[in-house]
Amino acid sequence: MMSRDSGASLILSLLISAVLDSDGLxxxxxxxxxxxRSPEKETFTCWWEPGSDGGLxxxxxxxxxxENSDTVYECPDYHTxxxxxxxxxxxxxxxxxxxxITVVATNALGSNFSDPVDVDVVYIVQPHTPENLTVxxxxxxxxxxVVRWEPPRMADTRSGWITLIYQLRVKLEKEEEWEEHFAGxxxxxxxxxxxxxxxxxxxxxxxxxxxxxxxWSATTYVKVPDYISRERSIWILIAVFSTFIFFVFIWTMHIxxxxxxxxxxPPVPGPKIKGFDTQLxxxxxxxxxxxxxxxxxYPPTSYYDDLLVEYLEVYDNKEQVLMLDxxxxxxxxxxxxxxxxxxxxRGSCDSHTLLMEKxxxxxxxxxxxxQVKDSxxxxxxxxxxxxxTPESTNVKTKTWPxxxxxxxxxxxxxxxxxPEMPRQCHIxxxxxxxxxxxxxxxxxxxxxxKKPPSGYRYAQAYSEFNIKGIALKEATFPASKxxxxxxxxxxxxxxTLILKPIGQEGPDLFHAACTGHDYSRVNRVVSDxxxxxxxxxxxxxxxxxxxxxAPVRSCTQQQPGKPxxxxxxxxxxxxxxxxxxxxxxxxxxxx
Amino acid sequence: xxxxxxxxxxxxxxxxxxHTLVESAPICAHGHTGCHSPTxxxxxxxxxxxxxxxxxxxxxxxxxxEQYFLPSRNQIGRINRKCHTAYILTPNGKENAQRLAREELxxxxxxxxxxxxxxxxxxxxxxxxxxxxxxxxxxxxLEMSDMVHQLKNGVxxxxxxxxxxxxxxxxxxxxxxxEALAPHSxxxxxxxxxxxxxxxxxxxxxxxVQNYLKILKCRIVAEHGC
Numbered sequence: 001m002m003s004r005d006s007g008a009s010l011i012l013s014l015l016i017s018a019v020l021d022s023d024g025l026x027x028x029x030x031x032x033x034x035x036x037r038s039p040e041k042e043t044f045t046c047w048w049e050p051g052s053d054g055g056l057x058x059x060x061x062x063x064x065x066x067e068n069s070d071t072v073y074e075c076p077d078y079h080t081x082x083x084x085x086x087x088x089x090x091x092x093x094x095x096x097x098x099x100x101i102t103v104v105a106t107n108a109l110g111s112n113f114s115d116p117v118d119v120d121v122v123y124i125v126q127p128h129t130p131e132n133l134t135v136x137x138x139x140x141x142x143x144x145x146v147v148r149w150e151p152p153r154m155a156d157t158r159s160g161w162i163t164l165i166y167q168l169r170v171k172l173e174k175e176e177e178w179e180e181h182f183a184g185x186x187x188x189x190x191x192x193x194x195x196x197x198x199x200x201x202x203x204x205x206x207x208x209x210x211x212x213x214x215x216w217s218a219t220t221y222v223k224v225p226d227y228i229s230r231e232r233s234i235w236i237l238i239a240v241f242s243t244f245i246f247f248v249f250i251w252t253m254h255i256x257x258x259x260x261x262x263x264x265x266p267p268v269p270g271p272k273i274k275g276f277d278t279q280l281x282x283x284x285x286x287x288x289x290x291x292x293x294x295x296x297x298y299p300p301t302s303y304y305d306d307l308l309v310e311y312l313e314v315y316d317n318k319e320q321v322l323m324l325d326x327x328x329x330x331x332x333x334x335x336x337x338x339x340x341x342x343x344x345x346r347g348s349c350d351s352h353t354l355l356m357e358k359x360x361x362x363x364x365x366x367x368x369x370x371q372v373k374d375s376x377x378x379x380x381x382x383x384x385x386x387x388x389t390p391e392s393t394n395v396k397t398k399t400w401p402x403x404x405x406x407x408x409x410x411x412x413x414x415x416x417x418x419p420e421m422p423r424q425c426h427i428x429x430x431x432x433x434x435x436x437x438x439x440x441x442x443x444x445x446x447x448x449x450k451k452p453p454s455g456y457r458y459a460q461a462y463s464e465f466n467i468k469g470i471a472l473k474e475a476t477f478p479a480s481k482x483x484x485x486x487x488x489x490x491x492x493x494x495x496t497l498i499l500k501p502i503g504q505e506g507p508d509l510f511h512a513a514c515t516g517h518d519y520s521r522v523n524r525v526v527s528d529x530x531x532x533x534x535x536x537x538x539x540x541x542x543x544x545x546x547x548x549x550a551p552v553r554s555c556t557q558q559q560p561g562k563p564x565x566x567x568x569x570x571x572x573x574x575x576x577x578x579x580x581x582x583x584x585x586x587x588x589x590x591x
Numbered sequence: 592x593x594x595x596x597x598x599x600x601x602x603x604x605x606x607x608x609x610h611t612l613v614e615s616a617p618i619c620a621h622g623h624t625g626c627h628s629p630t631x632x633x634x635x636x637x638x639x640x641x642x643x644x645x646x647x648x649x650x651x652x653x654x655x656x657e658q659y660f661l662p663s664r665n666q667i668g669r670i671n672r673k674c675h676t677a678y679i680l681t682p683n684g685k686e687n688a689q690r691l692a693r694e695e696l697x698x699x700x701x702x703x704x705x706x707x708x709x710x711x712x713x714x715x716x717x718x719x720x721x722x723x724x725x726x727x728x729x730x731x732x733l734e735m736s737d738m739v740h741q742l743k744n745g746v747x748x749x750x751x752x753x754x755x756x757x758x759x760x761x762x763x764x765x766x767x768x769x770e771a772l773a774p775h776s777x778x779x780x781x782x783x784x785x786x787x788x789x790x791x792x793x794x795x796x797x798x799x800v801q802n803y804l805k806i807l808k809c810r811i812v813a814e815h816g817c
C-alpha cells in the first residue's frame with residue numbers, strides 16, 4: 001500500500017517537472033562573482049557571472065556587508081560598470097575595510113545566492129593603462145628612442161595616495177618576441193642600439209606597489225631612419241687597419257724568410273770536436289780524420305816501473321854497519337830530487353849500480369865532463385881528475401860510505417871484486433855512523449840520476465874502518481846475494497881500484513836487459529868503443545852492449561883475442577873467475 | 592703609505608653598517624654644528640622604505656600562513672573579530688586622509704606603531720613554538736617585530752624634525768601619552784588573538800602606516816616624486 005503511494009507521488013512529480021521543463025522555467029542558477037577591481041584605490045567594481053536564468057526573467061542584486069557590521073547594503077550602482085556589475089563610488093568605498101559581497105539571482109520561481117566574497121579594496125587595485133605614450137627619436141647620428149608616458153588619469157600619484165611602477169616593452173615590427181624593460185617609478189625611458197631603417201613598436205603598463213598589472217597601452221610605432229652606426233664604422237676602421245698591419249707583417253716575413261726559417265727550424269748543429277774536420281769525414285777518409293784527433297804524447301806513457309819502484313833492493317849484511325849522515329843525505333837527496341827519476345826497475349843489478357854511483361855521489365862537475373869527453377878517444381879508461389878526486393871523493397864518500405861497503409859486501413857473482421886490489425874507502429869520520437837504517441835505502445832510488453857521472457870513485461869502507469884514509473884492507477867479499485857488479489875503472493896511484501858500476505849511460509838498456517841478477521858476458525871487443533856481450537844461455541842477463549861513450553867497459557872474450565891496447569890492465573894477479581864461469585868484466589880494466 | 596691606506600680602507604669597510612637601510616639612522620641633535628643632518632626629505636624616504644619593507648614581511652608571512660596552516664575555508668580573507676587597533680580612528684580614504692591634519696596623521700601613525708610593539712613580540716614567541724613553521728618565517732617574524740620598534744623611532748625623529756622646521760605645530764602629543772591613551776583592553780584583546788588574526792591585522796595596519804607616510808611626505812615635502 002505504502003509503496004504504491006510513494007510510487008504514485010514520484011511519478012506525479014516527475015510529470016510536473018517535465019511539464020515545467022518543457023517550458024524552460026526554473027529558479028535561476030547560482031551566480032558567481034568573478035572579480036572585483038579598483039582602478040585607483042578610491043572606487044571599485046565587482047562583476048558577476050550569472051547562472052542559468054531558468055527561462056524566466058532573472059534579477060540580480062548585489063548585497064554587501066562591511067566589516068564588523070551587520071548592516072546589509074545593496075549595490076548602489078548597477079549600470080556604470082555595465083551589465084552584471086556593481087560599481088562602488090568613492091562615498092561607498094572604504095579602504096582597509098573588509099567587504100562581504102553576495103550576489104543574488106532572483107526570478108519568478110526563486111532566487112539563488114552566490115558564494116560570498118571578502119574583498120579589501122587595497123588588495124584589488126588594478127590601474128588603467130598609462131597614457132600619453134610618446135616615442136621620440138633623438139640624435140640623428142647615433143639615434144636612440146626616448147619613450148615618455150603619463151600615469152593613468154584617475155590614479156592619484158601626486159598626493160602619494162597610490163604609487164605606481166611602470167614597465168615597457170619594445171619590438172621590431174617584423175619580430176615576434178618583445179623586449180621588456182622595467183622602468184620603476186619613472187615616466188621616461190631610453191632605448192639604444194637601434195637598427196637603422198627599422199620600425200619599432202613600444203608599449204607600456206603599470207602596477208601599484210601591491211596590486212595587479214594594468215593592461216598594455218596602445219602601441220606606438222616609430223621608424224628609425226637609415227644611418228651608419230658608430231659601432232659599425234669603428235669596426236670597419238679596425239678591420240681595415242688590421243688588414244694593413246697583416247699585409248705589412250706578411251711582407252716583412254717574406255723579406256726575412258731566411259732568418260724566419262732559421263728561427264723556426266733551427267739547423268741541426270754539427271759536431272764540434274777540436275781537430276775534427278767534418279769535410280774530411282764526409283770525404284770518407286776516416287783514418288785521416290781520426291789521426292788528427294790523436295794528440296801526441298797523450299796519454300802520458302809512464303814508465304810504470306818508475307812508479308812502481310820506489311825502493312831499492314837492499315840486502316842487508318849483518319857485518320856491515322851503515323853510516324849515515326842524515327843531514328847531508330837529505331841535502332843530496334833533495335838536490336838530486338829535482339831531476340827526473342829514471343830509476344825504474346833496475347832490480348838488484350841496477351840498484352847496486354845505483355848505490356855505487358851514489359857512493360861516489362856523482363856531482364856534476366863541469367870540468368870533469370870535458371875530460372870524459374876527451375876520454376872518449378880513449379874510452380877504455382875512465383879518467384879521473386885526480387885533483388878533483390880527493391875532494392870529490394871526499395864529498396862523495398861523505399854520504400855514502402856504507403853503501404859502498406854494503407855493495408861490495410853484497411856482491412853476487414855479478415860482481416867480481418878484486419880482492420887483491422887494494423881498495424880504499426874514503427871515509428869521512430864525521431859521518432861514520434854505525435847505525436844501519438833501513439829506510440835509508442829508499443832515498444837513493446829517488447835521487448838516482450841517470451846522468452852518467454863524469455867520474456867517480458868508489459870508496460869502500462868496512463865497518464872496521466872508521467878513520468879517514470885508513471889503510472885499506474883487502475876486502476874479502478863473501479859471496480852474497482848481491483846482484484850488482486862493478487868494473488874497475490882505474491887504478492889510481494895508491495893502488496886503489498876504482499870501480500864503477502856497469503852501464504851507467506844506458507840504464508834503460510840495462511833495465512831491459514837486466515832483471516834481478518842479470519848480467520852479461522862480454523864476447524869480444526869489436527872496436528874502440530864497442531864490445532859485444534855474449535848472450536847468456538843460462539838465461540840471465542842479456543844486454544846488447546853497443547856503443548858506449550862512457551868509459552869503456554872491457555869486454556872479455558872467450559875467444560882468444562888480444563885485448564885492445566888501450567886496455568890497461570892493472571896488475572891483476574889473476575883473473576878471478578866468477579863461480580858461474582863468467583869473467584866479470586870488471587876484472588878487465590879499462591882506462 | 593699604500594699599506595696605511597689599505598688598512599684604513601679595511602677598517603672603514605668593517606665599520607660600515609650595512610643595516611642602515613632598514614634601521615633608523617641616528618640623527619644629529621638640534622643645532623649641532625659640523626654634523627651633517629639629513630634633510631626631511633631624506634628622513635621621509637628612509638621611513639617610507641622601512642615601512643615598505645615591514646609591509647612586505649607581513650604580506651609574506653600572511654601568505655605563508657594561508658598556505659601552510661590551512662585555516663578553515665570560512666576564515667580565509669576575513670576574520671571574525673576586530674583588530675585590537677580598531678579603537679584607533681584611521682582615515683579610510685584618500686579624502687579622509689587628506690582632510691586630516693599633519694599632526695593628526697603623524698599621531699595616527701605613531702599610535703599604530705605603538706600599538707603593535709607588544710603583540711608582535713608575542714607573535715614571534717608563539718611562532719617559535721610552532722614546529723611546522725619554518726625558520727625563515729620565524730626570522731621574518733623577529734625582523735618584523737624589530738622593525739616596528741625602529742620605525743616608530745624613525746617616525747618620532749621625523750616628527751621632531753617637522754616640529755623643528757615648523758611644519759607642524761607642537762601640539763603633537765608625546766609618545767608616552769600616546770601609549771597611555773591606549774585602552775587597556777586593547778592589549779588584552781591582542782593577547783587573545785590567534786596568530787592568523789594577528790597577521791591579518793598587522794598586514795593591514797602596516798599598509799596603513801606606509802600609505803599615511805607617503806601622504807605625509809608628499810604633503811610636507813613637495814617633490815616631483817609625489
